[in-house]
Amino acid sequence: MSTSSTTSTTSSTLSTSSTSSTSSTPSRRARGGDTPPPRTGGSEAEVLRGFLDYLRDSVAAKVEGAPEPQVRTPGVPSGTNLLGLLNHLAGVERATFLGERVTDWQATFQAAPEDGAADVVDRYRTAVAQANAVLDGCADLGAPLPRARPDRPAPSVRWALTHLIEETGRHAGHADILRELIDGATGR
Template sequence: MPTAARRARGDTPPPRTAGGEAETLRGFLDYLRTSIAAKVEGAPEPQVRTAAVPSGTNLLGLLNHLAHVERATFLGEEVADWQATFRAAPDDGAADVLARYRDAVERANRVLDGCADLGAPLPRPRPGRPAPSVRWALVHLIEETGRHAGHADIIRELIDGATGR
């Protein structure tokens, strides 16, 4: 592990949300979204796109995948090949993938802002397929983002020793 490059980002505690279920779910999702983006910010090239494990997983691929998950879940976009979403394009830099991820999150949040009933289906176009409930979508994105944020924690530490959320 490169000790000269070791940077502790500080460990940010989980959000202390008040209010109801929707506020709590969205608070935790936003917390995880911020955590995964922070793992990619400042990661050096070419390590940000270099596979850290035999499966080929890398930081840019994880964030690229999560941008697709956000758009598929909240905006109804179709994904033909989920495995391909784990790879960023060769000419994409970290700033490009971060910008696309943040755009997907912003667009997803606009959809969520219009959803008052967690039990209602998401208002998204997806011909021939029922939309999941808002609650299911939020819990799914918390699980998916949290799982990949954990992967990113380990990969980032392997790259330059950076730890923390």
């Protein structure tokens, strides 16, 4: 079989399997409009920031439009809920990039009773914008963060970006599951 025949067969197989009418369950993309990962520029900084922004948008989108009171109702025995996850991530952004001190990390997993989803999303997006302003001034990924916490050595910009990708990605996965349990919404 020639290379062009193999490509044609594979392409045909992929397109027919994703649109097959034999399955009664819609594909993940059809149910939730999944967004693929970014195809960012070639520099390390562009790739790291592109993936972090992708995850940030994904986790915020999970909270936007989620109904009350389910957005704050624990979906698992640990008490984890959508609103609390985003509230926590806002605290992580501020602690990591702005040097804010958090004395009780467990408390960050609960939003204030008077805060609705829009309030927490706005607070998160503000923290992200402030973090990005700090990152915009960092040309060297190996340099220490300029606004690190005063009680510990400053991590490198690279370490901070990698940590936030890990932290945000972990909680984005939690948010995926919690949102699907609430109203069936899937995808990023």
